[in-house]
Amino acid sequence: MTVRPRFRQVRGRAARALFATGAAALIGTAALAAEPGxxxxxxxxxxxxxxxxxxxxxxxxxxxxxxxxxxxxxxxxxxxxxxxxxxxxxxxxxxxxxxxxxxxxxxxxxxxxxxxxxxxxxxxxxxxxxxxxxxxxxxxxxxxxxxxxxxxxxxxx
Ligand SMILES: [Cu+2]
Missing domain, CATH: 2.60.40.1890 (PCu(A)C copper chaperone)
Incomplete structure (x- = not known):
């Protein structure tokens, strides 16, 4: 398995957390802010x-x-x-x-x-x-x- 699908999986989890609760939304934003690119x-x-x-x-x-x-x-x-x-x-x-x-x-x-x-x-x-x-x-x-x-x-x- 390559790194790429695992990265997508982590992002998917962060995206789901974003909509779960207000507290999780903060974590989701932090994950985006740290996103390279x-x-x-x-x-x-x-x-x-x-x-x-x-x-x-x-x-x-x-x-x-x-x-x-x-x-x-x-x-x-x-x-x-x-x-x-x-x-x-x-x-x-x-x-x-x-x-x-x-x-x-x-x-x-x-x-x-x-x-x-x-x-x-x-x-x-x-x-x-x-x-x-x-x-x-x-x-x-x-x-x-x-x-x-x-x-x-x-x-x-
Ligand atoms: Cu100007």
Whole structure:
């Protein structure tokens, strides 16, 4: 017998526990949070003017078999860290807050200039080019994934 069917069996048990009682639901959430499969890479923040909101970009990969719904982000270096998306209409670029962004199963979601991005509001003095700041992404299922984001200047360097 291979490892794979046993892993499925454990997940099935956790899923059943999730619906059994409130206490078991907590355990089910913890199991999901510990589930391997989310990786954040290439994280960076762009500082254009020191002390002003800084956009953040990264790639998150989901090696799991279910889509994962990103619903927030936080960093000790930001008063708040919002999910934004830039859109272009009539040659005008604007951005709006978004509540969620989905990482497809066995897929990748990129936060990149001109599209989804983080917005670091009230950045602390730690947000300066050349520094690294920790960022945690949170998911609707209770999971989190963290990474160090490089801070770069306006030109992305
Ligand atoms: Cu924005």
């Amino acid at each position: 989310l990786t954040v890479t290439d994280g960076w923040l762009r500082v254009i003017i020191a002390g002003r909101p800084a956009a953040g970009y990264f790639t998150v990969r989901n090696d799991g078999a279910t889509p994962r719904v990103l619903n927030g982000a936080r960093s000790p270096a930001c008063g708040s860290l919002m999910l934004h998306r830039s859109t272009e209409a009539g040659g005008q670029e604007r951005m709006e807050m978004v509540a969620t962004a989905t990482v497809p199963a066995h897929g990748t979601l990129r936060f990149t200039p001109g599209d989804y991005h983080l917005m670091c509001m009230q950045p602390t003095a730690a947000v300066r080019p050349g520094a690294k700041v920790p960022v945690t992404l949170t998911f609707a299922d209770g999971g989190t994934v963290s990474g160090n984001f490089m801070v770069r200047g306006a030109k992305g360097q």
